[in-house]
Amino acid sequence: NTLIKEEEIKAQEAADKAFTDIKGDAYKVDPSLIDYSSIDGYFNNGEIYERGKGWGGSRDKAYAKGQEVLNNSNLKSQMKAQIESMLEAKGIPFEKIETVFENIYNQSVQDTLNAEGMITGRGARGLSKKGKAYINIKNMVDSFVNTFNTNIAKAIDEMNASDKDMDTIDLDYTQAGKDENGNPITQDGVDISTLYASGKTLTTKKKGEDYYVSLAEKMIDNMKSQLLKKAKAMCDANGVTFDNKVFDTMFNNAKSIAINKGVTGVNAEGASVSFGGIAAGTGAGVAGGVAHAAITVAAAKAGGLAGSFGGPAGIAIGAGIGAIVGGIASLFGSGNHSSCTLDTKTLLDTLTNEFKTNYTAWVEAEAAEAKNKK
Structure with a gap:
């Protein structure tokens, strides 16, 4: 049994060496061997509009449409097939690199x-509220x-450069969004x-800045x-x-930093009547009363309308209109509404980068200390 186990270990070591000996450039796909005919618009100068x-x-909207085109199953499967063929020719199953392929593709x-x-x-432009985007x-x-x-090519070379560092390119990030049974977690549909993989964010309004923290x-x-x-x-x-x-x-430290960066939002602030609105309205009323201005487009703004009444009446009406407009602006215009976004x-990325950086520093320090004691 011991002999068999030793042979298995040697075989595994040989397989690992065969895998790590492959340079990153070997994983590059040949663009000339890809059939682009399934991509609508590729050959006729088409564009996403x-x-x-x-x-x-x-x-x-253009970005989302571009994602759809690039995630075309036919394009992805052809690129995967080229790498799969290269690996199998060396006796290495594609499964060994599958997660890396998915991460790099995305x-x-x-x-x-x-x-x-x-x-x-x-x-x-002009009266239209819509813009335009092209790809x-x-x-x-x-x-x-x-x-x-x-x-x-870069990821493979970095991954194979040393067996003493921590590689994160082969982490399966889909696991973050699955429950204990391996089923996808759904939130807000x-x-x-x-x-x-998609890089999309999740945003909700009227839920508070901490809404996505537990998720x-x-x-x-x-x-x-x-x-x-x-x-x-x-x-x-x-x-x-x-x-x-x-x-x-x-x-836990990396977790706290990641949540702080990945979950953002604001809580609604209580609305209040704007005293600035009252002051502005009063001022406009005074100015209108003195000038006995006629109603014009410019004077029709908050408080200015009252100017046509002139004198004390203009001041009073101007103050009232200013207060109302100022209050409405405070309630609906300048007030903050609750929202939360999960990126x-x-x-x-923050989790893995923070953890990798700090854990690597600790391991290197421990290894150096052990070496100095010898």
């Missing part, structure tokens, strides 16, 4: 669409493939397990087992004794 509220609304979609000049257009489909797809190649805590806790495995492996690789208390402390990508 969207109109929305101002530039921001238009851009968001990140490349976001990098492509966020690149300067990818989405063009303008904001609202050239061929340019977007070609840029995406190039971005994917750059990202995956949204599948939470898809948010990290964020659950998502982070769902990532704990993966980070625990990473931490133990890093300790083993560096000859450091794993300390559960240190792990929990660093995980899953910021939440989980």
